[in-house]
Amino acid sequence: MADAANGEGAPVEPQARKVVYCGVCSLPPEYCEFGGTVKKCKEWLEDAHPDLFERLYSESSVEASLSTLSLDAQKRAERDAQKKAARAEASEAREQEKKAAAKVYIKRIERNKRKYVTAVIGLEAHGLELKKVAKDFGKKFATGSSVTKTASGTDEIVLQGDLSDEVYDFITETYKGVPEDNLECIEDKKKKSG
Amino acid sequence: MFKKDINPAKKTKVKSSAQRALRSKLCDSYPLLAPYIDEIIPKKSQLDVMKLPDFATLYSLESHPLFVEIEKKGADDIFLPHLKLVHAFPHCFKRVQIDRGAIRFVLSGAALMAPGLTSPGGRLPPAEEALKPGEVVAVGAEGKDEICLIGILKMGTEEMKEKKKGVVMDEGHYLGDGLWKLSVE
Numbered sequence A: 001m002a003d004a005a006n007g008e009g010a011p012v013e014p015q016a017r018k019v020v021y022c023g024v025c026s027l028p029p030e031y032c033e034f035g036g037t038v039k040k041c042k043e044w045l046e047d048a049h050p051d052l053f054e055r056l057y058s059e060s061s062v063e064a065s066l067s068t069l070s071l072d073a074q075k076r077a078e079r080d081a082q083k084k085a086a087r088a089e090a091s092e093a094r095e096q097e098k099k100a101a102a103k104v105y106i107k108r109i110e111r112n113k114r115k116y117v118t119a120v121i122g123l124e125a126h127g128l129e130l131k132k133v134a135k136d137f138g139k140k141f142a143t144g145s146s147v148t149k150t151a152s153g154t155d156e157i158v159l160q161g162d163l164s165d166e167v168y169d170f171i172t173e174t175y176k177g178v179p180e181d182n183l184e185c186i187e188d189k190k191k192k193s194g
Numbered sequence B: 001m002f003k004k005d006i007n008p009a010k011k012t013k014v015k016s017s018a019q020r021a022l023r024s025k026l027c028d029s030y031p032l033l034a035p036y037i038d039e040i041i042p043k044k045s046q047l048d049v050m051k052l053p054d055f056a057t058l059y060s061l062e063s064h065p066l067f068v069e070i071e072k073k074g075a076d077d078i079f080l081p082h083l084k085l086v087h088a089f090p091h092c093f094k095r096v097q098i099d100r101g102a103i104r105f106v107l108s109g110a111a112l113m114a115p116g117l118t119s120p121g122g123r124l125p126p127a128e129e130a131l132k133p134g135e136v137v138a139v140g141a142e143g144k145d146e147i148c149l150i151g152i153l154k155m156g157t158e159e160m161k162e163k164k165k166g167v168v169m170d171e172g173h174y175l176g177d178g179l180w181k182l183s184v185e
């Protein structure tokens, strides 16, 4: 309305190109082949952008891209890619192992006579953002819930009230990434420092 | 230059007067970008700034990194666009091309070497459009659509053609480097 009248001209369409970036390695998909996660990248692309996948990974396009390199350079590039992939796989396996081993403790702590708080320790090792989880807890249980620093410098979530069992159930239902076997409810009697 | 991962620092707001100055400096550095400056940095927007290592500062708009200002001793600061901005407006930047074999070296943070540009898969501008040392240049790659590196030339393009060896660029921002991975959310 006012735009046309004030001489600035009609609003212009955005001119920026929209580029697709790989959901796995974050590069433009045509560069995925140089990272260590090609296999995963390809799976992602096939699912998310089938047309682009077809363009990049059809047999003819792969051949065309290789033919400009000398045989020697091709071999070197291939070896390099294999090494990278092996490294990425190893680090992922380590990550998985760590996750599988990381315990989550739900600790009932007695504050005053029959006043309890519930501390949840170790969720961050399963890729959860504590602040968000604390908010979820607070909403779900309608209670005070916050992220607190412990004496040892790590973060934990502290909820007001004795909610161990409820929290246990909520975690197993909501955060599927946390294996139930890793969850443990423990009790902290008064003034027992840990 | 941004080979290592960068720990995000605190973002602060850019004053509106500084933001206006910035807009005009950007347009001076990249005249071809000027027609789009209102889209990149809308007049009423609020830019954020974040200190990076090595006398560099990153400007961003909301969650979009835009460009890095690099302090140069005894010379004007250099404005290096973030690759996401280059991908959005690729034709606004001077461009050369490396051959396929050089891609993996560039993406692992190695200095750019002349043979990667002078070989059959590479591409350099003709003599009348020669690029000089100190210019910011986007580097494309044989068989690829998108720019994989942007940086400051160390050797002019005519000299490259002549010598066919040596370091061509060792200050730049490449796909997957610390700057690429830095989140400004």
Ligand SMILES: [Zn+2]
Pocket (backbone or CB within 6 Å): A022, A023, A024, A025, A026, A027, A029, A031, A032, A035, A037, A041, A042
């Ligand atoms: Zn990828």
